[in-house]
Amino acid sequence: MKLSYKLAASIGAALLLTACSGNGDSSSSTSTESASSTSVNPEGQVVHYTAPTELATMDTTLITDNNSANYLGHVIEGLLRIDEEGDPVPAIAAEEGVISEDGLTYTYKLREDAVWSNGDPVTAHDFVYGIQKLVNPDTGASYSYLAETIINANEIMSGEKDANELGVTADGDYEITFNLTQPTPYFEFLLSFTAFFPQNQAFVEEQGEQYGTSSDAIIANGPFVLENWDGTGLTWDLVKNEDYYAADDVALDTINVQVIKETSTAVNLFEGGQVDNAHLTGEMVKQYTGDENVVVQKKARTAYLEFNWDNEYLKNAKLREALGLVINANDLVNTVLGDGSTEIGGFLPADFVTNPATGTDFAEEAGTFLSYDIQRAQELWEEAKTELGVDTLTLSLVGDDDEKNKKISQYVQGQVQNNLPGITLDLRNVPKKNRLALADSRDFDILQTGWGADFADAINFMDLLYSGSSYNEGGYTNTDFDALIDLAKTTNANDDEKRWNDLQQAHKVLTDDFAFIPLYQEAETQLRNPAVKGIILHPVGVEFDLSRASVED
Template sequence: MTSRPPFRPTTIVPAIALALVLSACSTGGSQAPSDSPTGSADATSEPTADGGGGGEITIAVAQELNTIDPPFAIDSNSAVAINNVYEGLYRLDEANQPVPAGAADLPEVSEDGLTYTIALNPDATWSDGDPVTAGDYVFAWKRAVGLDNASENQKYFTTIANADEIIEGAADPDTLGVVAEDDHTLTITLDAPVAYFPSLLAVVPLFPVSQSAVEELGDAYGSDSENAVYNGPFTLADFAGPGIGTDWTYVKNDAYWDAESVGLDTINVRVIKETNTAVSLFQSGELDQVQISGAQVQASSADPGFVSDTTATSAFLGYNHTNPVLQNAKVREAISLVIDREALATAVLADGSTAATGLVPPGLATNGGEDFADAAGDPLSTDVEEAARLWEEARTELGITELTLNLQTFDSDRVKTVSEYLQGAIETNLEGVTLQIGLNPVANFLEKTGSGDFDVYLVTWGADFADPSSQLGLFLSTAGTNWGKYSNPEFDAALEAAQGVNATDADARWDDLLEAQRILIDEQGITPIYFQSSTLLRNPALEGVIYHTAGPAFEYRSARLTS
């Protein structure tokens, strides 16, 4: 028992807005919910187009589109867009398993697990009519590992031969272990066997780009929807440029190899940051999909348009480990101990999100039928008395009496609510600590965190593929996504063993990954807060939207309106 209760808000603040979810590409993961009083879409509301083939829908998102160039896609909004207008070798099916797309079949793998030979889909073409070739993949991957400003996504290439040396600047991108044997045959050489490598081949940063288009357009490639070519089920229109607060449109790509399976002609995407506005537009029939949370979830659970999905998304605090104060583990542990995760998830968010038990969310990966989150247990707790004791010890050790921490996060009502909860919990229970909240447009948030301009950051991060390393790998000491410069040789060693010496031993690899999470959480290298849900209102006539718990959340290739 504690001597005083943990901080709880005196009023329940609804959690709003379709919050950014980072994916490490995406963070894909999925985009998060929104809130406020809601009714249901009127039962007489008509689809925005007649049922059957073709049709037009309008959906709402709460964030601007930050990039349409695959190696730069970090936030989930960009990953979802790119996944609908581009296509990689494989797509994930509804069970998060890779299925052929840009490839003609699953890879042929050598006996030692090091060489992957992939026959490309001979019907795949770019939207300008040029064929998609093995050379486009080789060009795209060598470009990605050689970019100086795309470090967050370069970790997806590190299993490929010579990628580490290229990323470190010790080798030329041309030495990357990928070869175009001919226009429709790709050979990939790995440094070590990787059981989940076919799933990696479906992540956004490994999508191809048209070599001829990039070479012709140079730095202008991806600067707007006209300065790019696409190989996915849709092309992009009306996109004015990265981070610009304008709407955009997905238009059916008639050059797509499987265009007959694409059920919609047009998807209008509107940037609507006020969720109340978006819900009102949904109720009036002007929107076909909008995400909700908090009070809206409770009010809408019986609505025929209500949709709820689990996600592989974790919300956590990251620390700047170059800050001498935050290098003291007692400070980080004290912050973690004042967070009542259960109250935050059930009373503040109230949208189906659950209290975090670690970094890796439930449902992402299993071994022998056991879920990773269950195997890892729950080492996180709330104990404000112990938090106060640790903070007092830390103050003495550091020779300080007061501390002001700069928390950076992205501009969304939902995340603002969580930030304010954390501010109250920390300032109420840790004497002398002030938490200053910085809300940023997504592009500015990524710039600040990428440059280390923070003490603490709050983010939601979705797994890109169904393996614990998708989340844990964010914090390798060499990872571009390790914004806070967390570094622990034992953590690195456990992950490296999972990817190396134990890569083909499922049980040993599982133990390595469990050990990596234990190390990360025991010393609060980051502080997990909650596992995020996805709840939305969708026009009941809109069917076939594929939802992925890992990777880009929403796929519209099979979506269609029915009467």
């Protein structure tokens, strides 16, 4: 399956400055000139940037949210990176890898001029150590499942084998080989993803449990070094890494970042020339319609509601369907959000991957399974009450505490309580770091969450609800769904058409189960300073790249 370039083109046409993403969370991109604007950077090559939420961690094996991954991608570099055309290309790897004809062996030579910011060379051993840590069950890495096709990975994750038996080997200091159990069409995309980045073993072990929890507990091998982050604060800096092997290509000296969750605050700072971007939502988007500094970035990201399947009431399919039918997607995206986000009919975003035989978009082929229908929702709720033996029901809805997500929570609450008499929806909007912890501990009834593509393949979304997935926070289980995912990963892994059909059928199982409630496909509207040039955006994985950006007066 290939990534659709329609999405990439829409991003390229709109780009003026940087982008920023929400959770939980992927191509092509470019930058354009704009009308005049006064630079807020008289002190030199400095960008003042606003982020929507805090950093959760800088440990490559523990990151689960896009915001943290976006900044980590500026600090640590992997074997490969995603280029402007959306393809994996060498980064710490010195050249393209050698892939065996059967697709089971990948070998890369590393560049010998890459060093960590403490002076240590970046070696193949750093990659072996990082990926062994990823699959080690003691780490508790949510992304460990991505390594499942590496030899012995599943046995290590289940505790049957030692991490040092993983099929990743260093052949000296500057060559690394990956041995797989089966062909994995998207494997090079994985090698460009943060979970597969290297870790300096001596430094990590010296830091112990503190590794990745502050700027003092992380070292860099990428274009920037992280500074002035205490692990919980709302500000941090990315400072040019003079030891980066391509430091001569990095123009920016500093990126000052501050978290601003209130739209009006960010806009006031932007208008006052104190920051280079501001996220717009709701009425603020309408106020700035036509402004020369407004840009819209469409993302390969689905926002949805996830159920806790331990809740005996939510096991009732009629209740789940009724909850979905009271969400007016058109009203949500146009009235509540108004930021360019669009309606979504299923689990996968539009313009993401296409049928290898027909070129049809996955989302288009899958169709829409829930349409706003209050009358039908109320009929189903009456039937569910009889089946459950209740007249009233209280459920918790857990979501992030930024302005946008609070508005969404309040909208969902209003739609449910106003249209399904007897149901009370208690809102719990908390900082993202706390929301991720509540999700991990399954401390919710309904979770307001989302997923941005990490790599350009439908399996990246479908894996989320596989029964054994660490991202299956609600505990959804369906043996038919699991069997289809297994087929797509094994028997049909090298047959594009059969694999596509497996994934489409698996999606139908999810929709027949009303296993989730789709909310919208995310887009982001920002005010951006056109004086900052050369930003690269990606719909998947690390979403923005400032490493070759510059400020022009």
